[in-house]
Amino acid sequence: DIVMTQTPLSSPVTLGQPASISCRSSQSLVHSDGNTYLSWLQQRPGQPPRPLIYKISNRFSGVPDRFSGSGAGTDFTLKISRVEAEDVGIYYCMQATHFPWTFGQGTKVEIK
Amino acid sequence: EVQLVESGGGLVQPGRSLRLSCIVSGFTFGDHGMSWFRQAPGKGLEWVGFIRSKGYGGTTENAASVKGRFSISRDDSKSIAYLQMNSLKTEDTAVYYCARFARYDSSGNSVATVDYWGQGTLVTVSS
Numbered sequence: 001d002i003v004m005t006q007t008p009l010s011s012p013v014t015l016g017q018p019a020s021i022s023c024r025s026s027q028s029l030v031h032s033d034g035n036t037y038l039s040w041l042q043q044r045p046g047q048p049p050r051p052l053i054y055k056i057s058n059r060f061s062g063v064p065d066r067f068s069g070s071g072a073g074t075d076f077t078l079k080i081s082r083v084e085a086e087d088v089g090i091y092y093c094m095q096a097t098h099f100p101w102t103f104g105q106g107t108k109v110e111i112k
Numbered sequence: 113e114v115q116l117v118e119s120g121g122g123l124v125q126p127g128r129s130l131r132l133s134c135i136v137s138g139f140t141f142g143d144h145g146m147s148w149f150r151q152a153p154g155k156g157l158e159w160v161g162f163i164r165s166k167g168y169g170g171t172t173e174n175a176a177s178v179k180g181r182f183s184i185s186r187d188d189s190k191s192i193a194y195l196q197m198n199s200l201k202t203e204d205t206a207v208y209y210c211a212r213f214a215r216y217d218s219s220g221n222s223v224a225t226v227d228y229w230g231q232g233t234l235v236t237v238s239s
Contacts (some may be wrong), residue, residue, distance in 0.1 A: 037224045039155075046230050048209055049149075049157060054225035088156075092157055096224055099173045101147075101159040 004093055006104035012112040016024050019080040021107045025092035028073050030097070037096040040069055040078045044089040052091075053078065060105075085111060114138040114228045116210050121233030124200055132195040134210030134230060141191035142166060145213035146208040147194045147226055148184060150206035150235075156178065160207075163193065178204075202236045 004011040013019045030035045039062060053069040055085040056076060066081040079106050080087055085112040120132040128217065145168065148160040161174040163184040172184050181199045186192070193210055212228040 032225075033222060034221055035224070041223050043157075050228045050229055051225065051231070054223055054227070058223070059228065069184075094157070094159075094226075096226070099162075100175050101162070102155045103159070106156045 001100055002029070002095055002102050004095060004102050006091075006093060006106040007106050008107060009105060010108045010110070012110050013083045014112045015085065016082050020054055021078045021091055021093075021111055023071075023078070024077045025074045025076075025095055027050050027098075029095050030073065030080050032091075036072065037074050038069075038071070039094045039096065040067075041092045041094060042087075042089050043092065044086075045088075048094065054087075064067075080109070081107070083111070114212065116212065116228055116230035118208060118210050118230045118233040121208065121235045123236045123238065125239050126200060126202055126237055129196070130200060131200045132208055132210075132233060132235070134182070134193040134195075136191050136193070136212070137214070141186075141189040144161040145215065146184070146186060146209045147213055148193075149209045149229075150204075151205055151209070151232075152203075152206040154163060155206075158164060160195070160208070165215075168215075197235070200235075202237050205235060205237045207234050 005024045007022045038056050041049040043049045049099050054062050057069040068079050090106040116138045117135050124130050133197045145164045147162040163172045183196045185194045209232045210230045211226040214227045217223045
C-alpha cells in the first residue's frame, strides 16, 4: 500500500498569514495514463470532508483561490495564501492512483 | 443539486451484519463509480471500497481490512449504492460516508477523483 505522510500534523496560523502543508507518498503517484491523482480535502469540525483540489493543482468549483496545490511524483504541497477563520479544520491529502486509495494522517489548521 | 444521503447506521453487536444505503439525486447515478469511506471516532479518513459504473464493468475494489466481510453493490434503477457489512468487529465503529467518483471532467479530461460526499451515518459495533 502507498503510505501518505503529511507534515506538519498541526499548524497554528495567524489570521491573514499563509499556511503550507506537505504530503509525501511512499511511491510515485504517476498513473500509467500519465496523470497524477492526488487530491486535497478539508474537514471542518463536525462536517463531512469537502474536496478542495484534484490532480495536484485543480480547484473544485467554489473553492477560493487562496487555496493552491502543487507538486509532482511523490512530493505535494497545499498552500493557503491568507488563512481565514473559516479555514480552521483538518486537511487531508489522498491518492487515487493506486488501489487501495490512501490518505495522509491529516493536518490540523487552527488560529493562533 | 447533487445530493448523497446515507442511511442504515446504528448500534449492532459484534459478529452481526448491517447494510448501509446511499441514495443519490441530482445526477445520473449510472454514469458514476461510487466509493465508501469511514472515519473512526477522533481518527482520520479510511477508504473502504469502490464500485465502478456498469460502463466500466461494475466491478468492485475493497480495502484489505474489510475484504471478505464487506461488499459494495449498486442498483442503478433506484440510484442507490449499498455497503453490506458482515461479521462486524468493534474496530468497524465509525462514521461511514459514501462519495461520488468522477472519472472525467466536463471537457473529457481524466480527473479520477471523488467530488461529492454524503453527510455520513454512524455505525457502532458493541455488545
